[in-house]
Amino acid sequence: MPPSLRSRLNVALLVVALSGLVSGLGLMWASNNELARIAWFVGVVPVLAALLVEIVRSLAKGEVGLDIVAALSMSAALFFGETLAAAVVALMYSGGTFLESFAEGRARREMSQLLSRVPRTATRHRDGKLEEVPLDAIEPSDLLLIRQGDVAAVDGAVESSTAMLDQSALTGESMPVRLGRGQNVMSGSTNAGEAFDLRVTRRASESTYAGIVRLVEAAQASKAPMAELADRYSLLFLLITVILATLAWWFTGDPIRAVAVLVVATPCPLILAVPVALVAGLSRAAQFGVLIKGARPLEALASIRTLVLDKTGTLTDGRPQIVSIDTIESVREEELLFLAASLEQASKHPMAQAIVTSARERGSVLRIPGEVVEVPGEGLEGTVDGRKVVVGGASFVAHRIGSAVPESRILDAGAALVAVAIDGKLAGHITMADALRSGTQGLLAGLRRLGISRIMLATGDRRAVADAITAGLNLDAVHAQMTPDQKVQLILTEREGHAPVMMVGDGVNDAPALAAADVGVAMGARGAAASAEAADVVLLVDHLDRLLPGIEIAQGARRIALQSVAVGIGLSVAGMIAAALGYLTPVQGALLQEAIDVAVILNALRALRIKPHALPTPDIATAS
Structure with missing residues (x-):
């Protein structure tokens, strides 16, 4: 059953059970006991029917849960005419399933948005013109234009002389990579440089990105769901309940005592306390982002x-950052960064933007560059305050200033070196890396x-x-x-x-x-x-x-849920013994169970006040 339909069903059952109980009490208050019993009966039957269907499904999967106790108590109460007790149990059970569905309603959504990064159309060369076509129409050997900032929708090979691609979403490599003619491009890569042509090698349905979608779906399908916390105790509790009810009936000859035992045994501390504690934990965790x-x-x-x-x-x-700035001769570090960052404002390259951001964070007021010429993936040159500035790779800068550009030091793995020349002379290097x-x-x-x-x-x-x-x-x-x-x-x-x-x-x-x-x-x-x-x-x-x-909140919420279960079940067992000895009628047993429910729910709500010892960074606002 789809989650949305299950959620609506649980709400409907709760409304039916509550309406039946309240209307029956009203009729009883008006001294119309026969109609009251009918109202209670009508409020119980849909809940019991839904419960029986769920039990059959669970048994078909080889699972035995505590829902059987709730079904036994409602069925026995209806059979022996204890309709008010049955109505109270139905309300308790439907309330518990509603809380469970509320928690499950916050579960993950389907993977339907996974392909939202990839455009639904692509720009294709055809007969000397460019045309927008849907992905399904793209065939191997088609030639596509990948503009700056576009995401490659299909796998292919670079047809232009060069391409600068951000593949971080696919490979985890934070630095953009430069590909030459004939090198393969994975779908899902973002064009971080100038526009280039891509020769298609696979259809969209066979692409790398589509394959990742299939991997997600297969992995989720193979993921075994965790057993419900309540069901871990189901067989033992069910055995104790049936034995007590049978003994009470056997030794007294009064079936109502068995009904009272079953009503008190309805596992609402498990059905209610667990989801309440866990949902409270969900809300508390959200306050910490x-x-x-x-x-x-x-x-x-x-x-x-x-x-x-x-x-x-x-x-x-995940973003390149400045690790160090090495200057040559009389050039100051602040001056080199100021001139380089002012020029880099004209580039969309991730390292260029990192240099600009760093300069602004240090308080630099950058100038607007002029006469800018950029070679995608290599570097750029221009003027800043009348000074000629060149920023880029060592070979690019060396070619522009007409002399060799030595690297200042050995780079660590994963680092990149940006050379800076001012007025025709090498001024220094900026070392970039994706820092821990x-x-x-x-x-x-x-x-x-x-x-x-x-x-x-x-x-x-x-x-x-x-x-x-x-x-x-x-x-x-x-x-x-x-x-x-x-x-x-x-x-x-x-x-x-x-x-x-x-x-x-x-x-x-x-x-x-x-x-x-x-x-x-x-x-x-x-x-x-x-x-x-x-x-x-x-x-x-x-x-x-x-x-x-x-993690602390999750551990605390689970601990509180277990405490609520232990206390609730302990009180329920005590009530079952009292009912078996004749000290509680079915209605009294149901009311006692309600009191136990209130106690365990109040305890479960303590999860809303869990105070983690390991508090996160205080200067970041969190969602609540």
């Missing part, structure tokens, strides 16, 4: 023992304190880059140059030991692994829509430290 998509992911989050991290945009910031997020070591230590014993990295980046960025982080394993399907296989391998696995990522390439993990966590602030849809948890702000309060 952690969106958990339902009660099952929250329960799973509380039990995580293995963590797999993506690199780009997760462990690192600040506080990462403390974050990993905090995760281990919360019970995560195994932490590893899985990235599509090169081995040298992965090793350099994780040096000193004390990870249990580092996996580099991984494709999306290899990440899924890693997750499945880690799950074979039955230790719950969490995956954290932000790119389209992470979506299948996020779906395959017990808990997938997406960086929602800047991450790809595909990863956010596939994930069970979305960090609403771009701070990985939100994991700490999120």
Whole structure:
């Protein structure tokens, strides 16, 4: 049954049960007991029918749940004429299923938006003209124009002399890559340079991006759902209930005592307390910028023992940053950055924008450049305040100034060097890199304190880059140059030991692994829509430290749910014994069960006030 239809059904059953109980009480108050019993009967039957259908479905799957106790109590109460008790039980049960559906209503949405990054049409060369065509009309060997900022909708090869592509959503590589004529382009890559021609090699349905969509769907289909917390105790509780009810009837000859036992035994502390505590945990986590998509992911989050991290945009910031500025002779660092950033305003290259951002953060008031000439993927030149400035790769700058440009030092893995020349002379170098997020070591230590014993990295980046960025982080394993399907296989391998696995990522390439993990966590602030849809948890702000309060809240909510269950079931067993001994009638038993429900619900609501010890960065506003 679709989730939306199930949710509407649960609301309808709750309305029917509540209407039947209230109208019956009104009729009883008016001394019309016969109509009151009919009203109660009418309010119970739809709930009981829906419950029986659910029990049959569960038994067909080999699952035995506590719903059987609720069905027995309602059926026995109706059979022996205790319609008011049956109506109270029906209201309790329908209220519990409504709360459960409320929690499940926040579960992940379908993958229908996964392809939203890719345009539905493409620009194709045909007979010396350009035409917009739907993706389904594109065939291998067609020639497409990929404009600046466009996303390649299909796989192909570069037909122009060069192309500058941002493939971070697919490979995790934060730096744009420069491809020459004939080199392959993966669908889902963004054109970070000038427009180029692409020779199509595969249809849209067979492309890399479409393959990732299929991986997400397959991984989600193979992901075994967690067992409901209440059902873990179902067989034992069901056995105790049936034995007590049978003994009460056997030794007294009074079937009403058996009905009273069944009514008191209705497992509403389990049916109600668990979803209330978990939904309260969901609301509390959202106040810290952690969106958990339902009660099952929250329960799973509380039990995580293995963590797999993506690199780009997760462990690192995902954007190139200035690591150092090396100047030559009398050129000051501030002057070099000012002139370079002023010129870089004319470029859309990610490294150019990073230089501009850094200069502005340092308080520089940039000038408007003039006479700008850019060679995509190489560099640009122009004038700033009457001075000739050249910014770009070493060979580009050397060619423009007519002399060799030595590199100032050996680069770390994953870093890039930007040369800067002023008035025909080399002025220095700006070193760029995708830096590790600040506080990462403390974050990993905090995760281990919360019970995560195994932490590893899985990235599509090169081995040298992965090793350099994780040096000193004390990870249990580092996996580099991984494709999306290899990440899924890693997750499945880690799950074979039955230790719950969490995956954290932000790119389209992470979506299948996020779906395959017990808990997938997406960086929602800047991450790809595909990863956010596939994930069970979305960090609403771009701070990985939100994991700490999120996990603490999940653990606290689960602990409170278990406390509510233990107290509620303990009181229910005591009530069952009293009913078996004749101290409680069915109606009194139902009212006692309501009092127990109120107590366990109030306890479950304590999850709204959980105070995590590991608070996130205080200067970032969170969603509530």
